[in-house]
Amino acid sequence: MADSLHRLSGRYQAMNKRRGVLFGGSGLIGGSIIRYFSLKKRGTVDLRAPSSKKVSLKDCEAIQDYLLEVRPEFVINAAIANIIADPELACEINYFGALRIARAAAALKIPYVHLSSAATLPPGENLDEDQSVALAPHLSNYAKSKLMAEMTLNYMAHEHGLDHTCIRLSIVYGKRDNKIQGFHRLLFTIADESMPFLLTRPGVRHSYSNSHKLPYLIHYLLDNRAEFSGKTFNFVDPEPVELADLALTIRKHLGIGRPKKIFMPYWMARSGKRVLQATLRGLTKVGVKGALPPELMFLGAFYRTQTLSCARLQATGFTDPYPLETVYTRLPELIHHYLTRWSRQHLLNRYDRTLEFDLAVREDFTADPLKMFESVVTDASTPYAELKKCRTTEARETGAEPPQQSSP
Ligand SMILES: NC(=O)c1ccc[n+]([C@@H]2O[C@H](COP(=O)([O-])OP(=O)(O)OC[C@H]3O[C@@H](n4cnc5c(N)ncnc54)[C@H](OP(=O)(O)O)[C@@H]3O)[C@@H](O)[C@H]2O)c1
Structure with missing residues (x-):
């Protein structure tokens, strides 16, 4: 009933x-x-x-x-x-x-x-x-x-x-960014230790x-x-955020030394970008394909306040x-989420094994797949009971299956 x-x-x-x-x-x-x-x-x-x-x-x-x-x-x-x-x-x-x-x-x-x-x-x-x-x-x-x-x-x-x-x-922050863009590109670049200096000016806020x-x-x-x-x-x-402060806070959470608290002037960042673009273009001639992060097309925005x-x-x-939730309060959770994911995908130069959720799964899958297979077929391969129950009830209702005899 x-x-x-x-x-x-x-x-x-x-x-x-x-x-x-x-x-x-x-x-x-x-x-x-x-x-x-x-x-x-x-x-x-x-x-x-x-x-x-x-x-x-x-x-x-x-x-x-x-x-x-x-x-x-x-x-x-x-x-x-x-x-x-x-x-x-x-x-x-x-x-x-x-x-x-x-x-x-x-x-x-x-x-x-x-x-x-x-x-x-x-x-x-x-x-x-x-x-x-x-x-x-x-x-x-x-x-x-x-x-x-x-x-x-x-x-x-x-x-x-x-x-x-x-x-x-x-600038959007949150989980489920599969493309690594915007704020998550900043997080990625810092986590990858590929941002030696700050690409902004003091006081620039967004x-x-x-x-x-x-x-x-x-x-x-x-x-x-x-x-x-x-x-x-x-x-x-409601509260805008200073780009330099955010970058240095991420650095602090990650416990790394980069980016240094040195502000790279805009003209220098722009010239650097041009040199890199030219180098990458040159490399394609010898079969190496590379690309700058798309966010660099907005390089100017790193140097200008927009709130x-x-x-x-x-x-x-x-x-x-x-x-009370802001990009600062969510940083620990976002860092854990994305670093775990990027580490697992081997996207980061600095691969941090301590970020692994379940080392046992990793160990078994890598070193002893037969043991894993045996344990899966023994313990975890039966059809889901809840779904089976729903299916049986539906079949009974539509008359596809006769009602079960009640036990004596
Ligand atoms: N992310 C940010 O920092 C940010 C900042 C400001 C504004 N916004 C705005 O927020 C909105 C969502 O951005 P997002 O960051 O969530 O984008 P996103 O992660 O890049 O996702 C783009 C979505 O568009 C879909 N899409 C691409 N081409 C399509 C097509 N031809 N027909 C139908 N769907 C197509 C993709 O579907 P498939 O995967 O199936 O291709 C994907 O689901 C956009 O209007 C963007 O301008 C985002």
């Missing part, structure tokens, strides 16, 4: 779940959103996240067909082309892709949550949502495509009644965005459309779920 009630309530919940579609679910931001709705808010939202292989933002028809099939009540766009994508790809995915989703959302009359970037802003302090750089040919492909998407969505909100919310993120908190905002703004519709919000931690105001968001009814 209790089992049946539980199943019935599960089905009722499934029927009443709000359905949404997320593009870019395998990325840093998309992964956090999926995790939030599937673990923290389980049972409230049925979030579908097709991979780019299934529905590419380059394919207008695929987007329309998918949305028609799923009939979502909202759509979120966290998809983005590689930061160093050429003009065609950046335009196709970051701009036209966003536009295609917006046109579909406007037609279906559903809210569209669009993730944007501080790359659309100039340097400066306390920048608000009404500011942006001027659209011009010299902008990077990334900044240009993100800015054009923002501008077009605002136009569509006025002209075509698009119900969208644009969230501008600054805003940081916490990917762990972002889904709470998305959930809130989906529930409060009147407050958020047609608007752009900066989503950053975003969060006053507009603070004036809404949204409350920060973890007000």
Whole structure:
């Protein structure tokens, strides 16, 4: 009886779940959103996240067909082309892709949550949502495509009644960055001891965005459309962070000697970058392929302050779920998470074996695979009991299997 009630309530919940579609679910931001709705808010939202292989933002028809099939009540766009994508790809995915989703959302009359970037802003302090750089040919492909998407969505909100919310993120920190970009590239470079000096000026500060908190905002703004519709919000931690201080704090956590507290002047960093670029180009001629980290294309940003105001968001009814959490408070956890992962993937020059979670597994797998195989088949190869139980109950309900005789 209790089992049946539980199943019935599960089905009722499934029927009443709000359905949404997320593009870019395998990325840093998309992964956090999926995790939030599937673990923290389980049972409230049925979030579908097709991979780019299934529905590419380059394919207008695929987007329309998918949305028609799923009939979502909202759509979120966290998809983005590689930061160093050429003009065609950046335009196709970051701009036209966003536009295609917006046109579909406007037609279906559903809210569209669009993730944007501080790359659309100039340097400066306390920048608000009404500011942006001027659209011009010299902008990077990334900044240009993100800015054009923002501008077009605002136009569509006025002209075509698009119900969208644009969230501008600054430097994002959090787990699930498979590409090692932005803040995680800084962490990687320091952990790899490949940053001898500080590539910044004293006092240069930036805003940081916490990917762990972002889904709470998305959930809130989906529930409060009147407050958020047609608007752009900066989503950053209230306190900006000095780049040099952050780099030296990471160094301290890692207990290493680099980077030295010496500030490399911008002209020197820029010349160094050019020399490295030329060297790498030369090396390709003898069959060695190498590339500079993509973040170096934003080298100038390391030397300029850019901080975003969060006053507009603070004036809404949204409350920060973890007000004390900052990039500093999360450093120990993030360092452990990423160093374990990078060490295991042999990405770091300095391979720290103390970071291994389970040395026993490693030892057995490496030195005694037969022992591991025998122990797995003996202890851990039976079908999962819980799933088997569900399957049997379902089969009985649909009449595929006769009811079990009750024991005497
Ligand atoms: N990370 C940051 O520091 C940062 C800073 C500011 C703003 N943002 C913004 O946050 C958003 C998410 O960024 P992220 O860092 O999470 O990106 P990410 O980790 O690089 O992930 C990119 C996502 O886009 C998907 N994608 C790529 N090409 C696609 C296509 N043709 N069709 C459909 N999906 C495609 C990828 O899917 P596949 O894996 O299936 O290809 C992946 O899921 C972006 O709007 C970005 O501008 C990020």
